[in-house]
Amino acid sequence: xxxxxxxFSTLLTVSALLAGxxxxxxxxxxxxxxxxxxxxxxxxxxxxxxxxxxIIQKNQLTTQPIIVVNKPAAGGAEGMLDIxxxxxxxxxxxxxxxxxxxTPMATKLPLNWQDYTPVAMMAQxxxxxxxxxxxxxxxxxxFMAAAKAAPAPLKIGGTSSKREDNLLVFGMEKSGGxxxxxxxxxxxxxxxxxxxxxxxxxxxxxxxxxxxNWRGGATRPLCVFAEQKMAYSEKVADGLSWADIPTCASQGxxxxxxxxxxxxxxxxxxxxxxxFYVELFKKVSQNAEWKDYLARNALVPDYRDGDAFxxxxxLDEDKHxxxxxxxxxxxx
Amino acid sequence: MDDFSSLMTGFQVAxxxxxxxxxxxxxxxxxxxGVLPGLGGPNGVAILLPLTFGMDPTSAIILLSSIYWGALFxxxxxxxxxxxxxxxxxxxxxxxxxPMAVQGKAAEALTAAFTAxxxxxxxxxILITFVAxxxxxxxxxxxPAEFFAVFLLTFCSFIGMGRENRAKILASLCxxxxxxxxxxxxxxxxxxxxxxxxxxxxxxxxxVVVIGLFGVSEILLTVEExxxxxxxxxxxxxxxxxxxxxxxxxxxxxxxxxxxxxxxMGVTPGGAIAASFMGYGLAKRxxxxxxxxxKGNIEGVLAPETAAHxxxxxxxxxxxxxxxxxxxxxxxxxxxxxxxxxxxxxLLFVEQKQFVWGLIASMxxxxxxxxxxxxxxxxLFAAIMRIPFSYVAPVILIVCAIGAYTISNxxxxxxxxxxxxxxxxxxxxLDYPLAPLVLALVLGDRAEDxxxxxxxxSGGSLKVFAANGLVTTLVGLALLxxxxxxxxxxxxxxxxxxxxxAAKAAE
Numbered sequence: 124x125x126x127x128x129x130x131f132s133t134l135l136t137v138s139a140l141l142a143g144x145x146x147x148x149x150x151x152x153x154x155x156x157x158x159x160x161x162x163x164x165x166x167x168x169x170x171x172x173x174x175x176x177x178i179i180q181k182n183q184l185t186t187q188p189i190i191v192v193n194k195p196a197a198g199g200a201e202g203m204l205d206i207x208x209x210x211x212x213x214x215x216x217x218x219x220x221x222x223x224x225x226t227p228m229a230t231k232l233p234l235n236w237q238d239y240t241p242v243a244m245m246a247q248x249x250x251x252x253x254x255x256x257x258x259x260x261x262x263x264x265x266f267m268a269a270a271k272a273a274p275a276p277l278k279i280g281g282t283s284s285k286r287e288d289n290l291l292v293f294g295m296e297k298s299g300g301x302x303x304x305x306x307x308x309x310x311x312x313x314x315x316x317x318x319x320x321x322x323x324x325x326x327x328x329x330x331x332x333x334x335x336n337w338r339g340g341a342t343r344p345l346c347v348f349a350e351q352k353m354a355y356s357e358k359v360a361d362g363l364s365w366a367d368i369p370t371c372a373s374q375g376x377x378x379x380x381x382x383x384x385x386x387x388x389x390x391x392x393x394x395x396x397x398x399f400y401v402e403l404f405k406k407v408s409q410n411a412e413w414k415d416y417l418a419r420n421a422l423v424p425d426y427r428d429g430d431a432f433x434x435x436x437x438l439d440e441d442k443h444x445x446x447x448x449x450x451x452x453x454x455x
Numbered sequence: 456m457d458d459f460s461s462l463m464t465g466f467q468v469a470x471x472x473x474x475x476x477x478x479x480x481x482x483x484x485x486x487x488x489g490v491l492p493g494l495g496g497p498n499g500v501a502i503l504l505p506l507t508f509g510m511d512p513t514s515a516i517i518l519l520s521s522i523y524w525g526a527l528f529x530x531x532x533x534x535x536x537x538x539x540x541x542x543x544x545x546x547x548x549x550x551x552x553x554p555m556a557v558q559g560k561a562a563e564a565l566t567a568a569f570t571a572x573x574x575x576x577x578x579x580x581i582l583i584t585f586v587a588x589x590x591x592x593x594x595x596x597x598x599p600a601e602f603f604a605v606f607l608l609t610f611c612s613f614i615g616m617g618r619e620n621r622a623k624i625l626a627s628l629c630x631x632x633x634x635x636x637x638x639x640x641x642x643x644x645x646x647x648x649x650x651x652x653x654x655x656x657x658x659x660x661x662x663v664v665v666i667g668l669f670g671v672s673e674i675l676l677t678v679e680e681x682x683x684x685x686x687x688x689x690x691x692x693x694x695x696x697x698x699x700x701x702x703x704x705x706x707x708x709x710x711x712x713x714x715x716x717x718x719x720m721g722v723t724p725g726g727a728i729a730a731s732f733m734g735y736g737l738a739k740r741x742x743x744x745x746x747x748x749x750k751g752n753i754e755g756v757l758a759p760e761t762a763a764h765x766x767x768x769x770x771x772x773x774x775x776x777x778x779x780x781x782x783x784x785x786x787x788x789x790x791x792x793x794x795x796x797x798x799x800x801x802l803l804f805v806e807q808k809q810f811v812w813g814l815i816a817s818m819x820x821x822x823x824x825x826x827x828x829x830x831x832x833x834x835l836f837a838a839i840m841r842i843p844f845s846y847v848a849p850v851i852l853i854v855c856a857i858g859a860y861t862i863s864n865x866x867x868x869x870x871x872x873x874x875x876x877x878x879x880x881x882x883x884x885l886d887y888p889l890a891p892l893v894l895a896l897v898l899g900d901r902a903e904d905x906x907x908x909x910x911x912x913s914g915g916s917l918k919v920f921a922a923n924g925l926v927t928t929l930v931g932l933a934l935l936x937x938x939x940x941x942x943x944x945x946x947x948x949x950x951x952x953x954x955x956x957a958a959k960a961a962e
Contacts, residue, residue, distance in 0.1 A: 194863070196657035197639040197646065201863075204653055229644050232653075278912045284644030306599070306908050307642055322598030323912070452644070 150395040152187040159217040161202030163195040168218045174416045200226050203234050209389040213396040221382045224443040229285040231454035240392050243404040244385035244432050246422040251344045253333050254325050263346045263374040267299040276304040280314040280323035285452040291327045293450040294378040330421035346371040348380045365421045401428045465812030477518040482825045485525015490532050512795040517817040524825045531568040539670035544727040544763040547735040551755025558751050562837040566699040567753050571760035573826040578714040579768025580818040599908035600919045604929035606902035609729045611937035612736040619888045631895025634659045642907045654867040663859045663868045664875050668889050670855045671876025709738050713758045717765025727766040728897050734762025
């Protein structure tokens with residue numbers, strides 16, 4: 124009994140001290156924090172969420188546990204609707220990609236990122252043009268020339284319909300004046316496997332999605348859809364690093380596209396609650412394990428919060444609206 | 456024999472005290488997770504995944520895969536006792552498992568199910584141990600056309616073997632396809648048949664439908680029959696286990712066939728669900744007394760369980776070797792591998808030898824531990840059948856509702872479950888089979904996706920389904936199975952007409 128009292132009084136003293144030090148307005152989570160992943164378990168968004176979960180828990184960056192929940196139905200709309208309905212709940216977060224613009228555009232669902240609270244952008248993800256390791260193509264120009272000469276359209280695999288990969292293939296068609304047969308798979312992993320089995324002629328996967336098969340000698344990258352080469356110069360496979368991969372534009376295929384990866388909260392949360400999470404994710408973004416994760420998946424480090432993030436979102440949304448309507452992917 | 460010595464090292468890793476402890480904890484947790492409908496293996500593994508982040512990857516995967524084994528075992532328990540499949544792959548187990556329980560043979564059915572699970576899982580592990588690289592590259596030959604052919608084969612084996620009115624089977628199958636089409640169409644990216652409802656956007660979750668169709672409708676039927684307690688006082692002791700085992704060697708052909716079907720479906724990755732249905736279908740087709748199926752034939756329990764577990768285990772092979780998950784649980788485990796910093800793929804076997812062989816060794820040991828634990832619980836679970844149904848029914852209903860709710864935390868799903876309970880009741884009253892509906896619901900959208908992917912690639916030409924030896928064989932086999940039943944019926948009818956006296960004498 125005595126010990127309990129002792130512990131209790133120590134607790135009181137400590138909390139009194141803490142209250143004295145910390146500004147009175149600072150908000151702290153009072154129950155478990157839920158990260159909603161609008162994609163299925165094992166995918167790129169899921170890996171990011173689980174990496175963040177691991178970093179936060181291992182380094183005890185919050186007092187409350189973190190839970191990752193997958194709500195993948197309807198191309199991520201299930202997760203986005205969940206956040207929409209949770210307005211005012213400061214214990215919920217959602218991982219986002221460009222899908223935050225594209226899902227509402229392609230389905231006409233009543234969803235808008237402006238109804239959420241932007242927290243932080245964690246990184247940008249690149250897209251590459253991958254071919255089977257045994258295919259004869261050495262550059263994007265070879266591939267486009269072959270597509271022009273082929274009697275039937277070449278097949279390009281990607282994830283989902285009317286999403287990032289589909290837009291890229293549309294961009295390639297426009298840039299090269301050719302026609303492709305775009306084949307939507309349910310995940311980048313599947314698109315990679317199908318390429319290594321030679322069931323498609325190419326895919327437009329993110330670095331992480333084809334990494335295993337590149338290292339295993341089944342697929343190889345031709346070029347990256349970006350204005351600059353990637354930064355990671357450590358050797359990955361075939362004696363090449365990510366930084367050795369030329370840009371598609373340098374090979375005459377003038378298409379560039381990147382995808383944001385960030386975190387949002389539901390709408391109608393207070394400034395203090397938002398500030399807590401901004402601070403939290405800033406710490407995550409500076410963590411060594413996070414940097415390892417970025418390097419392993421060849422993500423472009425691009426941390427933004429506050430106005431910088433909102434400005435980025437506005438520009439990116441306009442860009443997507445234009446791309447989607449050019450490609451005819453907007454829901455009527 | 457390089458692999459063999461690696462396996463021995465693996466056993467050393469897996470047999471350390473704390474790893475054996477994790478194995479037992481994992482199996483017990485898995486059984487609990489498997490028994491509760493809706494919670495299920497993938498969720499159980501996903502919930503516990505964060506706990507393992509601080510652990511050494513080998514111990515972590517041993518713990519998580521043991522949950523998987525436990526869930527595979529546990530799924531059979533509620534299927535047999537209450538006609539409620541705890542897991543999607545135990546649907547086919549209810550067809551004969553529940554009638555056996557009703558006849559007072561719950562302990563026999565449970566023993567048969569658990570033993571069959573073990574045999575199935577063991578054959579899967581042996582496959583992984585010895586032919587991993589070879590089989591893994593076989594999976595690469597599966598493009599959209601080949602996937603479609605596998606699904607077609609499953610559907611056809613089911614229609615062809617059905618003893619029920621074929622028109623009714625087809626009607627049930629079509630309703631299943633219709634339900635499977637609701638939600639986002641992954642090929643066009645459009646929403647289909649959601650009528651503006653955000654609840655329907657998710658589509659019909661398979662487990663919600665199954666809990667309603669099987670569990671709730673069974674309760675309705677029992678209530679209608681006047682709440683009589685149907686399970687007889689079964690003698691409950693561990694000798695039942697030995698007696699059941701003594702009878703098993705007779706069914707070696709069924710066990711072998713199901714194990715092969717299961718391993719093949721797991722690797723390709725047709726999955727455990729398709730495998731269990733196909734195993735059941737084939738057992739019925741090749742049985743000498745096909746009419747006793749659905750009425751408590753022990754083969755009807757052995758066949759789907761062996762196939763499901765052979766598939767569930769083999770499904771880990773493409774995950775490890777190629778990074779493609781063969782099942783939902785495998786997908787979650789895949790996520791775990793990445794978090795622990797292991798990159799699944801062709802190089803995992805080369806770069807992470809200790810991890811891979813530790814895992815494979817734990818598959819042998821985890822399954823053995825699982826078998827011992829579940830067999831020990833047979834008397835306990837069988838004793839549930841002694842409790843009067845009027846006490847058990849409300850509990851079952853509550854467990855069903857919790858299960859339906861847990862899947863996506865949605866109250867709507869509970870209403871859906873009750874609705875499908877009524878549908879199941881009507882189906883049973885009108886003598887429509889439920890299994891084809893369930894089958895079409897599970898595999899319908901995947902079959903549709905691969906069909907359309909294949910046609911997108913071929914520019915709309917159906918020749919893609921006869922483009923190479925593999926796909927042609929699969930499609931040919933499917934058509935053979937589809938026509939086998941009607942043709943044999945026709946031949947039988949002709950014969951009877953020709954020799955009425957001889958037929959009578961034979962009877």
